[in-house]
Amino acid sequence: MTETETRTALVELSGVGKRYGSVRALEGVSLQVHAGEITCVLGDNGAGKSTLIKTIAGLHQHDAGTLRIDGEETRLASPREALDRGIATVYQDLAVVPLMPVWRNFFLGSEPRTGVGPFKRLDTGLMRRTTREALLRMGIDLRDVDQPIGTLSGGERQCVAIARAVHFGAKVLILDEPTAALGVKQSGVVLKYVAAARDEGLGVVLITHNPHHAYLVGDRFVLLRRGTMVGHHTRDEITLDELTKQMAGGADLDALVHELQRT
Amino acid sequence: MTAAPNRTDAETADGEAADAKTAGGTVDDGTAGHGTADYGTADERILQTSATRKLLARPELGSVVGALAVLVFFAFAADGFLRASSLSTVLYASSAIGIMAVPVALLMIGGEFDLSAGVLVTSSALISSMFSYQMTANTWVGVGVSLLVTLAVGAFNGFVLTRTKLPSFIVTLGTFLMLTGMNLGFTKLIDGTVSTKTIGDMEGFASAHAVFASTLTLGGVDIKVTILWWLGLVALASWILLRTRTGNWIFAVGGNEDAARAVGVPVAATKTGLYMGVAFGAWISGQHLLFSFDAVQSGEGVGNELIYIIAAVIGGCLITGGYGSAVGSAVGALLFGMTSKGIVFAEWNPDWFKFFLGAMLLLATLLNAWVRKRAEAVK
Numbered sequence: 069m070t071e072t073e074t075r076t077a078l079v080e081l082s083g084v085g086k087r088y089g090s091v092r093a094l095e096g097v098s099l100q101v102h103a104g105e106i107t108c109v110l111g112d113n114g115a116g117k118s119t120l121i122k123t124i125a126g127l128h129q130h131d132a133g134t135l136r137i138d139g140e141e142t143r144l145a146s147p148r149e150a151l152d153r154g155i156a157t158v159y160q161d162l163a164v165v166p167l168m169p170v171w172r173n174f175f176l177g178s179e180p181r182t183g184v185g186p187f188k189r190l191d192t193g194l195m196r197r198t199t200r201e202a203l204l205r206m207g208i209d210l211r212d213v214d215q216p217i218g219t220l221s222g223g224e225r226q227c228v229a230i231a232r233a234v235h236f237g238a239k240v241l242i243l244d245e246p247t248a249a250l251g252v253k254q255s256g257v258v259l260k261y262v263a264a265a266r267d268e269g270l271g272v273v274l275i276t277h278n279p280h281h282a283y284l285v286g287d288r289f290v291l292l293r294r295g296t297m298v299g300h301h302t303r304d305e306i307t308l309d310e311l312t313k314q315m316a317g318g319a320d321l322d323a324l325v326h327e328l329q330r331t
Numbered sequence: 332m333t334a335a336p337n338r339t340d341a342e343t344a345d346g347e348a349a350d351a352k353t354a355g356g357t358v359d360d361g362t363a364g365h366g367t368a369d370y371g372t373a374d375e376r377i378l379q380t381s382a383t384r385k386l387l388a389r390p391e392l393g394s395v396v397g398a399l400a401v402l403v404f405f406a407f408a409a410d411g412f413l414r415a416s417s418l419s420t421v422l423y424a425s426s427a428i429g430i431m432a433v434p435v436a437l438l439m440i441g442g443e444f445d446l447s448a449g450v451l452v453t454s455s456a457l458i459s460s461m462f463s464y465q466m467t468a469n470t471w472v473g474v475g476v477s478l479l480v481t482l483a484v485g486a487f488n489g490f491v492l493t494r495t496k497l498p499s500f501i502v503t504l505g506t507f508l509m510l511t512g513m514n515l516g517f518t519k520l521i522d523g524t525v526s527t528k529t530i531g532d533m534e535g536f537a538s539a540h541a542v543f544a545s546t547l548t549l550g551g552v553d554i555k556v557t558i559l560w561w562l563g564l565v566a567l568a569s570w571i572l573l574r575t576r577t578g579n580w581i582f583a584v585g586g587n588e589d590a591a592r593a594v595g596v597p598v599a600a601t602k603t604g605l606y607m608g609v610a611f612g613a614w615i616s617g618q619h620l621l622f623s624f625d626a627v628q629s630g631e632g633v634g635n636e637l638i639y640i641i642a643a644v645i646g647g648c649l650i651t652g653g654y655g656s657a658v659g660s661a662v663g664a665l666l667f668g669m670t671s672k673g674i675v676f677a678e679w680n681p682d683w684f685k686f687f688l689g690a691m692l693l694l695a696t697l698l699n700a701w702v703r704k705r706a707e708a709v710k
Contacts (some may be wrong), residue, residue, distance in 0.1 A: 097691045130335050148595045159593060165586035168579075179576040191575040254505035 076139040077102055078240050078271040079124060079155065085132030086119050093119040096133070097297045099290045101240055101271040106262065106281035111292035112314050117275045120292070121242050124273065125157040126150030154239035156230040158249055164188050166218030170210060171199040173217045174232050183319045202235040203228065206264050223254030227261045241265055242273045247281050259285055279315045283308040291315060345593065354690060390647030391659030393698035395646065398666045405673035412676050415552045424456060424553075425668025426561035427640050429661050431635070433564045434612040436660035437572065437645035438605045443499040443583035445488065445609050447506040449635030454510050455481040456627040457618025460527040463535075470535035476616050485610025489603030490590025493521060504513070518629035531625030543615070544622040555579070558617055562659070564612065568657035579607065586653025642667055645695040666691060 081266050086094040094116045113116045122128040123135070126144035134141050136151055144150045145156070158277040166174045175195050179297050199213045210305040217225060226246045233241050243262065250275035255278075263285050265270050276282050279300075282289060289306060291299035291314055299314055339701055388669050405412045412418075431448060438445055455477050463473030484506065491501045522528055530536060547554045548703065572578040580601045583591035594596050644650060645666055646659030674680075 147593055151595055157593065159590075165583045165590050165653065166580050172579055172582065176579060176591065177578055177596050181576060189570075190579065192574070268435075268464060314639045 074112055075102060077136070078138065079273075080136040081124070081133065082136075082281075083133035084120075084130045084135060086122060086123060086128060086130050091095065092139050092295055094123070094130075097290070097292065098133075098240060098300065099273075100288070102287075103239070103271050104266055104269050105287040106266050106272040106274055106285050107288040107290065109277060109290045110276060110282055110311070110314075112277055114294070115292040116295040116331070117277075117292060118244070119295075121157065121244055121273065121275055121324045124150070124155060124240075125242055127154070129155055129256060141184075151236075154237065155242065156238035156240070157242040158226065158233060158246065160245045161316035164217045164225050164229060167216050167218055168219070169214045170217050170228060171213040174199040174202070174213075174235075178236055185244065198235070203231050206231040206261055207267065207320060208261075219225050220297075221254060223250050226250075226258050230258075230261050230265055234270065238270060240271045240273065244274070244275050246276070255281060266269065271304060273290035277315070279308065279312040347410030353546050355578070367622075369628050371532070388652060390656045390699070391662050392647070393695050394646045394659055394662040394666060396698065397475040397695050398662050398669065401666055401669050405669060409673050409676035409678075417555060417676060418596070421672045422558050423668075424672050425661075425665045426555065426557040426617075427432075428638055428667050429566060429610075430557060430560040430616050430619075431612045431639045432642035432660040432664045433568045433657050434605070434608040435639040436646060436648050436655055436657055436663075436671045437568055437581060438525050438609055438648070439640070439643050439648040440572070440585050440606045440652060440655045441581045441602055442588065443492065443602060443605065443608060444503060444640065444657065447484070447488065447510055448498065448503075448609050448613060448639055449483060449506055449632040449637075450510040450514060451481060451590075451610060451613040451626065451632075452483070452616040452620060452628065453632035455513050455614045456621040457514055457617075457629060459618060460530055460621050461518070461521055463533060464530050465521065470530060470533050470539045472535075473530075473538055474618060476567060477617065478611075481610045481614040481617070482607050484573070485611075485613075486603055487608035488610075489599075489606035492606070493599035493602055507636065507702050514629045514632075525629050527627045527629070528624040529620075536622070536625070539618070540622045542622075543618040560615055560619075561664075564615075565657050565661045572657055577601070582653055584652075601695065614636060621700075638667070641692050645692060647699050663695075666695075 079101040080099075081296070082098045084097045085092070087153055097116070097120060109117055109120060114282070117130065123130045124144075126147045126149050129143055129145070135143065137155070142153075144153070144155075158260055165176065168176070171192075171241065172195075175198075178192045178197075181188050182194075183189050196213055202208065203210055203213075206227065208224070208231060218229065220228065226243075230241065230243070230246075246258050246262065248259060259281060262272060262274060266285070274282065274286065287303050289301045289303075289311060290297060291300070291301075301311075350421035403706065431452070435445060435448055453606055458480050459470070459473040459477035461473075462468065463470045463474045466472070488503055489498075491497070491505075492499050495502070497626065518525060518527060541556075543556065545556045547556060547559075572581060580596045583596050584598050584601050588598055607611070620631070643655065643660045645663070646655065647665030648655030648659065667688070671684055673680075674684050676685070
């Protein structure tokens with residue numbers, strides 16, 4: 069774990085802050101994403117998790133601190149630029165177009181084409197085949213890639229989105245609460261694919277408010293509360309209990325336990 | 332608390348078990364068609380789908396069934412409905428709607444409306460006619476200027492929509508009213524009456540008439556050239572929708588605009604392009620309107636925008652976007668043509684047309700919704 073600190077991080081934030089008018093959404097957040105590692109960002113609702121990922125995904129620009137990609141200080145102007153630099157984001161709710169077939173979703177925005185001039189067309193055979201193969205590689209076996217993606221379960225949709233990011237050579241994968249709306253089993257399946265993406269050598273940023281999920285797969289843990297960073301730990305520095313406690317608000321939780329026990 | 336890691340480990344084990352089930356469920360291929368039998372085992376893992384289900388899932392199915400029903404109905408109710416000459420009349424009436432229904436359907440798949448489409452046809456004809464007459468230019472010059480101006484109106488719709496993020500209903504209602512006013516206002520200002528001066532004796536009229544409004548005779552049957560335009564547009568639109576990157580983007584911006592934007596689809600350009608597509612259709616229709624005769628009534632076209640939308644909806648376009656087909660819009664237009672002419676052939680009072688139209692719209696939409704629900708439930 070210590071020798072990873074000397075490697076250049078795929079993405080490195082130091083002291084990043086963001087304001088919306090007079091609202092301080094994020095302040096002084098630092099984190100590193102390394103290849104083959106999962107960095108978990110934990111925080112309650114309103115802790116600034118979304119703002120943080122939007123900054124890394126290129127939807128917003130930070131207005132304090134520095135963002136380094138492969139060691140080079142930068143500022144992302146658009147989601148497209150983030151994608152081009154190998155940062156793919158899978159959003160919880162807007163990952164896919166429900167009525168479109170799985171294979172069309174898979175290639176949306178990066179469609180391979182064949183033919184010349186006005187006869188340039190989608191390479192549908194290649195698209196169908198590649199979708200099947202890429203999903204299989206991640207361990208997802210869909211027989212019919214022609215079904216609308218809306219007919220898949222929430223967990224499967226997340227998995228397709230993850231497989232898509234891996235296929236298109238993303239170096240960094242940002243997952244926005246991938247397990248938030250899922251049942252226990254589905255969450256397990258999704259976490260397995262998150263681990264599979266890590267094993268493919270991607271650096272993963274996993275946003276969650278579930279410390280159990282985070283601890284299952286995470287290598288680093290960044291805790292956010294009310295827009296500021298309240299903790300930054302590597303896996304060997306912290307136990308699940310401690311993580312859960314910090315996540316729940318430490319002292320606040322103690323008070324709550326006390327309060328509830330009286331009844 | 333200390334038990335938590337164990338518990339979560341068990342959860343992943345369950346997850347893997349569920350996953351194994353996924354693999355198992357998909358291995359036994361072949362025996363498809365049993366989708367309904369597996370209903371009880373719940374959930375997404377049932378991936379069987381048969382040819383029938385695929386057919387049921389086609390967007391244009393409802394309209395094809397409806398069109399066949401109307402065809403059979405008028406075959407009995409109206410003498411001579413099935414004669415070649417009658418059918419050619421029906422096709423002509425259908426093509427007049429169909430030429431606009433195709434781009435309107437594409438726009439609806441892209442998730443937007445265009446209420447200005449009806450009067451834009453008239454605007455396009457007026458511009459063409461008045462430019463040629465006032466400049467004493469070859470009619471083809473007017474036709475070209477009209478194309479540019481009409482496309483600019485489409486681009487304006489798209490630009491205002493994507494910039495202001497107002498609903499397309501409001502934006503195009505605005506252009507609809509402005510165009511209606513300008514059509515009448517400019518015509519009266521320039522020509523002094525509500526119709527344009529005749530351009531029938533001007534240079535280039537004959538060739539423009541041949542392109543936009545001629546009648547071909549094929550095996551003794553008169554075929555209006557608009558039918559060819561219509562078929563060409565349906566083929567082109569189907570190609571774009573199903574086989575090009577642009578088509579993928581059209582479905583995506585209509586189905587989930589935010590998701591499309593997040594993966595790098597140029598949403599604003601796609602929508603603006605769709606509005607310009609409608610404008611292109613309006614240009615063809617407008618030139619037909621002009622060259623069928625030699626003058627244009629400036630008040631025409633109001634209300635037609637709804638007819639185009641109805642044809643697209645009957646043809647299976649979802650009113651919320653992201654679903655539909657160009658062929659469907661053609662069948663919707665055909666249903667329109669058959670009903671409007673069938674009523675004439677059956678010698679009924681044409682006042683009943685609107686009633687039939689409304690009933691058909693309701694039935695087709697219900698049938699579409701029902702078919703889609705079934706197709707998706709058993710998939």
